[in-house]
Amino acid sequence: MYFFLAISFKIEFFACGLTSVNRDLVLFGIEDFSISNGTSEPSLTVLVSKGKTYEEKAHDPFRMCCDERTSPFQFQLEYLPDEQCFFILSPFDIVKAERRDYDDHIEYLINKKKFDEAIQAFEKPPNNNERSKRYTKQIVYRAYVKSLMDANETEKAVKLFPSVYTTSQEWAEQILIFIQRNELDIIAPNIPISTPQLDPTTYEKVLQTYLTQKKYEKLKELLIKWPSDIYNLTTMDQLIRLQMDDERTAKALLECSAIIAEKQGNVSKTLDIYLKMGNIQIFQLITRKNLYEEILPHIETLMSIDKNVR
Numbered sequence: 001m002y003f004f005l006a007i008s009f010k011i012e013f014f015a016c017g018l019t020s021v022n023r024d025l026v027l028f029g030i031e032d033f034s035i036s037n038g039t040s041e042p043s044l045t046v047l048v049s050k051g052k053t054y055e056e057k058a059h060d061p062f063r064m065c066c067d068e069r070t071s072p073f074q075f076q077l078e079y080l081p082d083e084q085c086f087f088i089l090s091p092f093d094i095v096k097a098e099r100r101d102y103d104d105h106i107e108y109l110i111n112k113k114k115f116d117e118a119i120q121a122f123e124k125p126p127n128n129n130e131r132s133k134r135y136t137k138q139i140v141y142r143a144y145v146k147s148l149m150d151a152n153e154t155e156k157a158v159k160l161f162p163s164v165y166t167t168s169q170e171w172a173e174q175i176l177i178f179i180q181r182n183e184l185d186i187i188a189p190n191i192p193i194s195t196p197q198l199d200p201t202t203y204e205k206v207l208q209t210y211l212t213q214k215k216y217e218k219l220k221e222l223l224i225k226w227p228s229d230i231y232n233l234t235t236m237d238q239l240i241r242l243q244m245d246d247e248r249t250a251k252a253l254l255e256c257s258a259i260i261a262e263k264q265g266n267v268s269k270t271l272d273i274y275l276k277m278g279n280i281q282i283f284q285l286i287t288r289k290n291l292y293e294e295i296l297p298h299i300e301t302l303m304s305i306d307k308n309v310r
Helices: 102-111 115-123 137-150 154-158 168-180 184-190 200-212 216-225 233-246 251-263 267-277 281-289 296-309
Strands: 014-021 024-030 042-050 053-061 076-080 085-089 094-098
Touching (some): 024 076, 042 085, 102 115, 168 184, 216 251, 267 296, 281 296
Antiparallel strands (some): 014 024
């Protein structure tokens, strides 16, 4: 019988025992060993075949009696296929290791911060008998979001919020946190307007924050994007008017006021604002609202606006 070297790979511990389960390898090892200090914490590692190499599937350190006084050559690993379990033997101790359930596997992936694999494991179990009993999709995503937030990967975390936060209260709490961190720009594009629809005061808080911070372009974007029935138009119009008393020349504020007026059904007010500003948005408004009769007294002004655009 002839053999050839099919696979070679490195391990980061001292191997003291090896067996196979289906196509996976199970290694018993210790992290370190010296004559003066003895052995360090032993562990069981499961390696899964990936083409011409093996990747770690699970790694579980544990303690054995007097393991620090045991040399690597005194350990022994035995596998009982019928029982689906392992025994680790030493001169001082015997330890039994049993197969993890599927929840343990998902927990391991989460602890190793392998969240994409954890999500895939949850959504696509090997069979119906191995579906998770302790974990939900929301729990896995919540752990992922926490890890990203801790690593300051805020933008990536926010994109996962819809899979984590499903109630108006949860979203309100997160929005407040981002406002306090002066990171409203990151979460604002992802704020839901339905499923769930938030309390009107939450939307107003976001709009007021942009108004207070004088981020008028951001304010205008949300006024255009958000439906008019999810916040109080009158309240926002009043706040914008108060701000305009201090900054009468703020072009973006005038545009915000025009947008709110149109949402309130006060098209004539919107028309007047655009006329006074010489804003090219007036032509879209005329077409959108069929204002051809209303513009007859303002033909000369409209021609001037059109000329300036050209």
